[in-house]
Amino acid sequence: MLSASKARRGKQRRFNVKEVLAETRDTLGLMLDLAYSTILFEEDHFGQEVMELEERMSELIFTARSAVMLGAKGADEIAALTGVLKIVTAAEKIGDSASDIAEIRLVGIGLPKRFIKTLHLMEDTLARVTLSEESEVVGTNIAAIESKTGMTVVALRSGSKWSINPANEEILREGDRLIVNGSFESLEEFQSVTTDKSNAVPDVRELEEPAMHRQIRKTIVEMKNLSELSIDLAYSSILFNSQEIANEVSNIEAKLDELRIGLEHLVLSYAKQVQEVEQLHGLLRLASASEMISDASNEIAEVVLGDIELHPILQYAMSEAEEVITKVEISKGSPLEGKSFAESFAEQETGMQVIALKKKSEGRWIYHPKGDLLFEIGDIMIAKGRKEGERMFLQLAAAAE
Amino acid sequence: MMSSQSKVMTGWRVVTIVRVMGPLLMILAFVGMFSGLILTTGQDLLFKSPALFILVPAVVGLGGNLGAIIGSRVSTALHLGIIEPSLSNVALRNNIISSLIAGGVMFVALGIIAGALASFLALEGPSMIEIFLISSLSGVFLVLFVVIISVTAAFFSYRRGLDPDDVVIPVVTSFSDLAGIAFLMGIVVLILG
Numbered sequence: 001m002l003s004a005s006k007a008r009r010g011k012q013r014r015f016n017v018k019e020v021l022a023e024t025r026d027t028l029g030l031m032l033d034l035a036y037s038t039i040l041f042e043e044d045h046f047g048q049e050v051m052e053l054e055e056r057m058s059e060l061i062f063t064a065r066s067a068v069m070l071g072a073k074g075a076d077e078i079a080a081l082t083g084v085l086k087i088v089t090a091a092e093k094i095g096d097s098a099s100d101i102a103e104i105r106l107v108g109i110g111l112p113k114r115f116i117k118t119l120h121l122m123e124d125t126l127a128r129v130t131l132s133e134e135s136e137v138v139g140t141n142i143a144a145i146e147s148k149t150g151m152t153v154v155a156l157r158s159g160s161k162w163s164i165n166p167a168n169e170e171i172l173r174e175g176d177r178l179i180v181n182g183s184f185e186s187l188e189e190f191q192s193v194t195t196d197k198s199n200a201v202p203d204v205r206e207l208e209e210p211a212m213h214r215q216i217r218k219t220i221v222e223m224k225n226l227s228e229l230s231i232d233l234a235y236s237s238i239l240f241n242s243q244e245i246a247n248e249v250s251n252i253e254a255k256l257d258e259l260r261i262g263l264e265h266l267v268l269s270y271a272k273q274v275q276e277v278e279q280l281h282g283l284l285r286l287a288s289a290s291e292m293i294s295d296a297s298n299e300i301a302e303v304v305l306g307d308i309e310l311h312p313i314l315q316y317a318m319s320e321a322e323e324v325i326t327k328v329e330i331s332k333g334s335p336l337e338g339k340s341f342a343e344s345f346a347e348q349e350t351g352m353q354v355i356a357l358k359k360k361s362e363g364r365w366i367y368h369p370k371g372d373l374l375f376e377i378g379d380i381m382i383a384k385g386r387k388e389g390e391r392m393f394l395q396l397a398a399a400a401e
Numbered sequence: 402m403m404s405s406q407s408k409v410m411t412g413w414r415v416v417t418i419v420r421v422m423g424p425l426l427m428i429l430a431f432v433g434m435f436s437g438l439i440l441t442t443g444q445d446l447l448f449k450s451p452a453l454f455i456l457v458p459a460v461v462g463l464g465g466n467l468g469a470i471i472g473s474r475v476s477t478a479l480h481l482g483i484i485e486p487s488l489s490n491v492a493l494r495n496n497i498i499s500s501l502i503a504g505g506v507m508f509v510a511l512g513i514i515a516g517a518l519a520s521f522l523a524l525e526g527p528s529m530i531e532i533f534l535i536s537s538l539s540g541v542f543l544v545l546f547v548v549i550i551s552v553t554a555a556f557f558s559y560r561r562g563l564d565p566d567d568v569v570i571p572v573v574t575s576f577s578d579l580a581g582i583a584f585l586m587g588i589v590v591l592i593l594g
Binding site for chain 1: 473477560562
């Protein structure tokens with residue numbers, strides 16, 4: 001999830017539906033990043049930030065509903081606007097889930113330590129680094145590190161205070177701590193650039209863990225990945241007015257329901273074997289939050305699948321958010337053709353994350369394509385990232401000039 | 402039993418309606434009287450050419466209605482975010498241009514119909530061509546005025562969060578009426594005077 005710069009707006013002025021929806025989307029992205037950062041990096045400060053953003057979300061939701069009611073005239077428009085109201089409610093639920101996740105730490109439950117170390121299995125990765133003296137980014141600024149590594153800086157700590165969503169011009173110094181978000185593939189590049197030894201991601205094989213613990217961990221990670229994917233696909237389904245993508249969101253929701261049931265059984269069984277039962281509690285809460293997120297995403301998708309036409313304001317709002325979502329078909333002449341995903345460095349070069357790919361030959365969607373997947377002409381990709389990355393990405397895929 | 406203290410229900414009490422809407426409506430009625438005054442200054446011309454009476458309510462009415470519709474639509478679009486309250490906004494410019502064209506076409510049509518009607522009823526007054534010209538020319542100026550005032554009123558009501566039905570429509574229609582009479586009489590004097 002990408003961070004938002006409009007998350008804090010003190011000035012009071014009249015807001016319209018489009019602006020509010022765009023800001024809602026950006027705020028939700030930031031809330032989720034910070035919520036996961038709270039539990040994964042054990043930082044209460046981020047949790048408090050999430051609670052403040054939750055208040056902001058309440059304001060936004062209220063404003064969105066007011067603006068819709070002020071703008072509702074004529075039977076056809078009203079029908080489409082009911083869809084907008086449903087989406088506003090779904091956004092509210094996602095915000096609630098983010099608060100629930102942050103609360104896992106804030107109420108003192110937390111997560112098992114061993115789980116915290118396995119960040120590298122998450123698709124939408126969060127990493128915390130301290131910049132060492134040798135790091136080549138010391139002396140450059142936020143914008144530079146973002147474009148170089150393809151990761152986004154969620155928070156910066158210079159001295160004693162954390163700065164959420166720092167400005168592009170902020171200069172980086174030795175000893176600064178950063179929380180970044182981006183694709184898992186970009187993480188390696190990022191770590192080599194910042195040369196932070198202390199947070200080296202351990203190899204999964206090195207972890208000694210009982211089989212049940214491993215199973216729990218993998219399930220939880222898959223649930224987190226799928227829940228975030230469901231949000232991205234839900235937004236995509238609106239942006240591209242695609243029933244096909246909306247159906248994928250429903251599929252994910254069904255899968256997450258299954259996973260949750262499985263996870264709860266696993267945790268209950270495991271609890272019989274271990275002493276530190278309280279730690280498993282956090283996992284149950286995380287699973288519950290992931291499921292709630294995909295339920296909310298499904299509600300958004302249902303608006304696309306419903307009989308009523310999508311109100312155009314939804315698409316305008318989606319395009320106005322800071323994080324862009326783009327859909328592109330790989331065309332003849334593209335440098336990606338014939339290369340594998342890993343070879344192409346598509347994500348690292350552009351800073352975009354490919355969240356789904358539909359192979360022309362197979363006709364079904366593959367989520368978070370991995371290393372050895374080959375790109376072919378006619379493959380369709382959905383990717384998300386910053387605006388600057390979008391252009392590069394499109395050039396890469398469509399061989400545009 | 403509904404609480405008489407409830408903020409929402411208070412809007413419907415007679416005293417409240419009079420107090421809230423009264424001042425505005427009185428001012429607008431005053432504006433309406435100005436329209437009447439303009440008519441009286443041109444009364445000789447009007448009585449010599451009764452055919453013009455066909456045009457007066459029609460032109461004025463069309464102007465006012467156009468203003469109300471534009472004002473209402475622009476308000477809605479502002480609340481939804483389809484239009485931004487800034488002149489550089491493309492969607493707004495397109496809306497303004499289409500309104501101008503649509504309005505212009507309607508006044509031309511009005512001119513043709515009024516001219517035909519006057520001729521058919523053999524009313525005394527200007528020729529078919531003259532009626533057509535009066536309607537079209539005054540229409541052009543009127544549409545321009547109406548679009549400006551209705552868009553402005555819509556921006557104002559949006560920024561203040563006012564219900565457009567309460568403010569935009571009465572204000573726009575009253576001033577459009579005034580402008581309608583003024584432009585119509587002006588063009589009449591120009592062409593016939």
